Amino acid sequence: MDEIRRRLALIEAQLGGRSLHARLIDAAGLFFPAVGLMAGIVAQNAAMARFGPADSSARLRPEFVLPLLASAALCLAMVCTHRRLRPAVAAWGALLCFAGLGAVRLAVFTAVGNGDIRRFVTDERVLATIRGRILTPPARIRNDWCFAELAFADPSTVFYLKLDGIHTDRGWIDVSGTLRVQVDEPTPGLSAGDTIVAYCWLYRFGGPTNPGQFDLATHLARKNIHVGASVPSGDAIKGYRSDSRHLLGRLQAKVSQAASEALLSGPVALEDPHGLAAALLLGDRDRIDRRTYEAFRRTGLLHFVSLSGMHLGIFAGLVWRLGRTAGLMKPGRAIVCAIATAAFLLAVPARAPTIRAAIIVWVFCVAIVARRRTGAFNCLCLAAIVLLLVRPTHVFEAGWQLSFAAVAGILALTDPIEGFIHDLTHDQFRRKGASGSLAAYAVRRIGGGAIRLFAAGLGAWIGGAGILLYHFWTIAPLAGFWTVLVFPLVAMILTAGFLKIVLFFLLPTLAGLLGTLLAVATDLLVRIVTLLSHLNVNTLLVGRVPIGLVAAYYALVLFARFGRTRRPLPKRALCLATGILLIAWIGVAKWGRTHRDRLQMTCLDVGHGQAIVVQLPGTETILFDAGSIYQRDVGSRIVRPFLNWMGIANLHAVVLSHGDIDHVNGVPEILDGCRVRHVYGGRSLLARPPTDPTTELLIRSLRKRGREIEPLPISLGSGDATIQLLWPPDEPAVADHLSDNDRSLVCLIEFAGVKILLCSDIEQYAQQQILVRYPDLTADIVVVPHHGSTRTLDDAFLRRISPSVQIRSCNRKQYTQTGHLTEEEDVTKFSTASNGAITVCVESDGMVSTTGYIHP
Template sequence: MDPIQRKLDLIDKQLAGGDFHKRIIRTSPLVFVAVGLIVGIALQEVLGGAGRDDSRFVWMWVTLLGLCGASAIVFFALREGGSRPEVTAYMAFICFVCLGGVRLISFNQLKGNDVSNFVGRIEESGTENTERRLEMDSRPSAGSGQALRGNDSKERENDGPIPARIRGVIVTEPYVNRHREWAFARFKPTDPTSSFYLKLTEAKALDGWAKLSGTVRVQVDGPVLDMKAGDYVEAYCLLDRFKPATNPGQFDTAEHLARRNVFVAASVKSREGIELLKSPPAALFTKVRASIRETTARALLGDLPPNEQGRGILQALLLGYRGQIDSKTYRAFRRTGLLHFVSLSGMHFGILIGIVWWLCKTGGLMKPGRAVVCIFAIALFLLVVPARAPTVRAAVMGWVFCISFLFRRRPNAINTLSLAAIILLLIRPTQLFEAGWQLSFGTVLGILLFEGRIKYAVNEAVERLSCELDYRQFWRVARLVRKAAAGAVGMFSVGVAAWLGGAGILLYHFGTITPLASAWTVLVFPLVGAILTLGFSKILLFF
């Protein structure tokens, strides 16, 4: 950017700035809604905690919400003259604090026939430990023809796995772990195992099949190669609860999966212990999505052999599937701070939207038409890639950007980021406590808050340095260098701002930070950008 233009932009921002508090209320009102939702979820997590009955807090939140609503009605009824944006913003903040608490309670409230109520030990408030056995009863109950019964058995002590025969729909693609990365793999070969998540529909009862809900993580002692997401299966397994971590600093799988309401593991001895049944109509969407994923992967990878080393990198970079990356490569990405390249985010969506936008422009479509095509392209891409927090956040921001062209409005980035946070937390409020969600929003917020200031400071330093050099004899070369430097400064500023936004989160969750991540990003981005552009272009041309 020209130095004069840069100064003018700075003056415009200073003149439009005013009071920061009022500017946020005027330009980004959804910030108050998002922050209120976050505060409410965090407060309810502290008040409720693990193993407690959260339902008693519902009336507290509902009462507070009613008082807030009544106060707002009285305030606006008695007030004469114009409205007060500040009051409206803080009323919205309080209301969404209450909504956040209620939403977390609702998410943690499991159905009565959830599998977790019948497996393992459950510590209930004010009672002794009871063991819930997976025993079914054909007696009718409200809402279902058959009911599951959790029987207290103080006489019997059985904390071991429970034999069961269950049916459900596979909701994730089966992952085959060949254990090649195990430290002692060359000394003690281990047979491959498979794992996937199964959404339960029913289980074998004493008098027939009874309805069962919930999701379990299925572990099979053997490779599962002939099944995919959307298949309806019956499994002969052992059900048991996940055990908490026992060593300090160890990753707690039980806590991690509990955030997703997955409490039970199903162990199957071999592939022969799973029978493929006819898929119900409800699994049609999952099967269509799996078919789209397979077609997209085939369009990208072509005839690459399965053992090709670059196959896993391509799938991770363009489709977000990191299961085929070996642990050594994954650790290298993590050590250098470049893991965001294999985590689908705004950069990937930006390149994809840019390609689709350019193709539509070449085809003669006006901006509203291009925006509509991009909206459908983002929706289709979401069906292909894993629905992680960075992906959904980038998709929401992309949709808002496209919709702004339909209504001829200029979107506000922080307001759009707040909207994405609201949507994700309403879908699954426990995402708030996950490192992936925090890093996704923390880094983007850092970019929005600090990128402009860092870029301005670096450009000022470069301008002072260039004034001391006499490059009039090489003005053509200097112009090319300046253009290249402008791009490098922009990438460096984005990298530093993202690092500032995520460094504290990385340090808290992983005990490490990568100060040179910004420099590595500048060096690697041209190559990664070229790979993404060529890869997305190949996929689009295939369709």
């Protein structure tokens, strides 16, 4: 009977011919205000980017807002005069009104007041004394990358500060704004809510200097944070406790600390070496170790690690069941659930997915108390409106987009996918009551639950796939299957963890037993996810894609789900054809990036260091060095994002010129995130035992990953390109007496008659010897030796080689000290300090083009 009713309802809906527009008006009236709000924010942001006025009063474009208000007034008049058009016109009138509201809200949010800190800071660093209140608990910057133990400085501390004053020659004056403060050492004496006075350098954030690099400046600007403060030590901060006016911040800090202690301590402390329990239950992602995080990312299960609606849903469901067990009626359970949700928000970081889920829970609780019905999609739209009114720039953030797109996918696609699967299985797993044997009933229950879970996971994946591809350039095709596999274990961990936190204050011994169960379950989950992450089919790296492809994808999803035709066959054929075209589009883009007919070399900006990616004709990509002295974790923060942005998942080889830390300290993280066929090195890296701590740490880290350094062949290459090793000579009598820098590998790349010389850190003696051994040596492009240092450069070296393009991989301090600022007018000379990443393209006909990622 259930199946007959379902099919009759489907036929009735088809015969009724109600469009998606009509259904949205009736069932999800808040959809139109939410879309209007987002459209107004996006349009206002585009106008600001187009005109870019500094004056906040001019940022609100009247030519954009006034037509909206006029249209909204017209809609209001039509509502009053045309009864039949009233619902549709009211919906579109609300959309237009909220579009204007979105534009106004973004203009107000980004306005620069007279006392804003941005008016006191230019592009140059400013020494200042500031006063303000700490907004967030001071967090230590993680130094879990391989070479962190050889870093020159202690781990830094970061927190956000709400300014109220700055000291000038006229004394203290009032200022406003929020700062990101970084202290170059741990600060155990500070906590959220403290008011401090700090002596610091103020600066504006710079944009990324490499393709694919995380844009911290834009990320913070969306939070209305435009200025940073650098504090050299904890002694430069004088603080005192805040008063009772900041009760909420202090309460949140205490609740969060109490929840963390309840989870991780007790009669039997929770052993959580992976940091997974704290990440799953409290959103403390700083505790999770790098390899566990990487395993979840590769399998597409990272949404479990980030607090989302699922976590809060399980928590609210647990509270609801406990309330029912205690004998509370539905209104009482709803009140308790709402209060528990508020406590949950105090214990975890305030992120958009968690707040969105909390708003939905509160709406349902209010509906139960008021005895009203509510819709899930309407609640989702309400959550979007609330979050965007609080901070309109949410709409541009990948996390916010993924959160709402995934939930929208679950709401819109779970039932159709579940019905389709049941049709394929001939309704073998539909719940038809308790008829039949107990085993058959259990199979139906488990099978039906698994199908429902898979349908929800697939719906979330479809909803978020386009955004994931656009922002992170990857597709995780098996994420839905792995979600079904590990969800029961995740649900058990969440349930046991929440119970442990509650029982810690009531029954500590029982909480300790739950902690033991929790430790076993988290370790099992890590083992399963790590095992799954080793499968090469988990993630398809595509590289950057145009936004038109993402728009076409979502248009296809919407048409497939809500499009109406008289006959289903043409619709299915059209969807299939469009899907094939989209897949072909992605496949062609991926093929073009991995099968090339030209040579492309990119010298990445890593500060004082070197990382050069050479994409040879054909399919091979070789990385020459990966390291930096002053920038931390360049493997994960610079090199791998660039490779992902380019769609490069495999490296034929990593070539290490020598063992200096500014050439090798990013290699382990690259091996963790990419498939690397060979790791080549020179004689200094092949010596046993290792000659210095850097080489020893490098070799130890490689062996942990099952790798060994191989001697670089005399020549290698791909297609018509060749790479020839010029230096050092394979003569022990000569090589053993060279300095560490003069033992650096010097390679000559040749393609289509164009020569590129990579000189690494060779100094004057090696440069002179190369000229003697290769008297006819010339090159069109030269990566200047030793980061362009004039102190170790032989005057005749570059003159004899006569390159048309010179590239220096150095930081700003080196660039200034070596006197290169006068060379900015010479277009043949490039520096990563002023140009960012530098890309050289050599076409098959020998045409050469050199570009910098940024302009000086």
